[in-house]
Amino acid sequence: xxxxxxxxxxxxxxxxxxxxxxxxxxxxxxxxxxxxxxxxxxxxxxxxxxxxxxxxxxxxxxxxxxxxxxxxxxxxxxxxxxxxxxxxxxxxxxxxxxxxxxxxxxxxxxxxxxxxxxxxxxxxxxxxxxxxxxxxxxxxxxxxxxxxxxxxxxxxxxxxxxxxxxxxxxxxxxxxxxxxxxxxxxxxxxxxxxxxxxxxxxxxxxxxxxxxxxxxxxxxxxxxxxxxxxxxxxxxxxxxxxxxxxxxxxxxxxxxxxxxxxxxxxxxxxxxxxxx
Numbered sequence: 256x257x258x259x260x261x262x263x264x265x266x267x268x269x270x271x272x273x274x275x276x277x278x279x280x281x282x283x284x285x286x287x288x289x290x291x292x293x294x295x296x297x298x299x300x301x302x303x304x305x306x307x308x309x310x311x312x313x314x315x316x317x318x319x320x321x322x323x324x325x326x327x328x329x330x331x332x333x334x335x336x337x338x339x340x341x342x343x344x345x346x347x348x349x350x351x352x353x354x355x356x357x358x359x360x361x362x363x364x365x366x367x368x369x370x371x372x373x374x375x376x377x378x379x380x381x382x383x384x385x386x387x388x389x390x391x392x393x394x395x396x397x398x399x400x401x402x403x404x405x406x407x408x409x410x411x412x413x414x415x416x417x418x419x420x421x422x423x424x425x426x427x428x429x430x431x432x433x434x435x436x437x438x439x440x441x442x443x444x445x446x447x448x449x450x451x452x453x454x455x456x457x458x459x460x461x462x463x464x465x466x467x468x469x470x471x472x473x474x475x476x477x478x479x480x481x482x483x484x485x486x487x488x489x490x491x492x493x494x495x496x497x498x499x500x501x502x503x504x505x506x507x508x509x510x511x512x513x514x515x516x517x518x519x520x521x522x523x524x525x526x527x528x529x530x531x
Contacts, residue, residue, distance in 0.1 A: 351397060354389055359404075361517060362388045366405050367460035368520045370412045371476065371513050373505050373529065380528040381405045387519045412457070417501050419453055420480075424487040438488060441481045447473070450480040465514035472511050479507040505529075 295301055305312045354362075365388050373380075385401045386393055423445070431440050451458060454476065458466070466472060486500040509529075512521035 351395070354391075354397060354401065358389055359401075362401070362405065363408055364460040365515055365517060365519050366408050367412065367457045368513050368515045369523070369525075370409065370416070371454065371457050371461070372508050372511055372520065372523075373525055374413055374416065374501050375505060375529050376406065376409050377529055378402060380523075380525065381409075383523060383528055384519070387523075388517060413501065416453070417498055420483055420501065421487055421497055423449070423453065424484050424491065427484060428488065436485075436489065438485050441484055445477065445481045445484060447477060450477050453480060460515065462514040462516055462518075469512075469514070472513065475507045475511055479504060482507060 305315070362385065365384060369384065381402045382393060382398065385391070385398060385405060389397075389401060391398060427434070427438075427441065427444050431438075431444065434440050483501060483504045486504060487497050489495075490497045490500045509525055514521055
């Protein structure tokens with residue numbers, strides 16, 4: 256029989272009744288090696304002894320199950336803390352101050368002016384406009400909502416413009432029944448007053464004093480409207496989609512330096528942001 260102060264090895268792990276555990280945290284200390292096992296030299300003998308002592312075996316199983324439950328509870332607690340931390344991050348993003356109403360108004364005005372340059376759109380274009388007007392970053396949690404607002408406004412502008420331009424084309428057909436392609440009569444039919452009325456809301460969003468001094472912008476906006484009406488007339492004749500026509504007529508306006516109070520629309524790299 257081995258003496259009680261000798262080390263006893265089971266599956267490579269050494270146990271000692273005399274090992275100094277004073278410096279080991281209580282939660283990490285191993286229980287004292289039972290005296291009943293001192294004469295045993297391997298795991299099989301220990302297992303056999305437990306098999307003959309059912310009460311102790313059941314107790315050991317219960318203790319083991321309790322240890323597993325504790326581990327699971329700790330994992331759940333860790334998971335809960337992680338989830339709470341994640342929610343806190345989300346809440347911190349949602350707790351950012353709302354964009355000032357005046358800034359939102361400026362954003363909408365810039366959006367109206369942008370429509371004079373292009374009737375097309377991409378998320379990249381909307382994001383760039385929002386970032387510059389609202390002075391936020393592209394990682395700002397508020398960006399998504401603002402981009403949706405701009406998209407909604409832009410779609411409304413395009414819808415109203417399409418309705419108005421089709422109405423104008425129909426009026427031309429009524430007054431010029433004998434007109435045929437290339438519809439040269441459009442030059443006289445669409446005067447500056449006519450196309451200004453068409454763009455009335457958008458022109459009010461510009462810096463009108465600077466706009467009046469820029470003859471190139473004035474000329475090209477007139478050319479654009481005549482071009483669109485002509486394209487609508489051809490699409491109607493050929494029974495094609497007239498809404499798609501509006502998006503195909505950017506070339507006369509896309510590079511125009513439309514002046515605004517903030518001066519943002521004229522410097523936007525619209526062509527690049529639309530992948531033209």
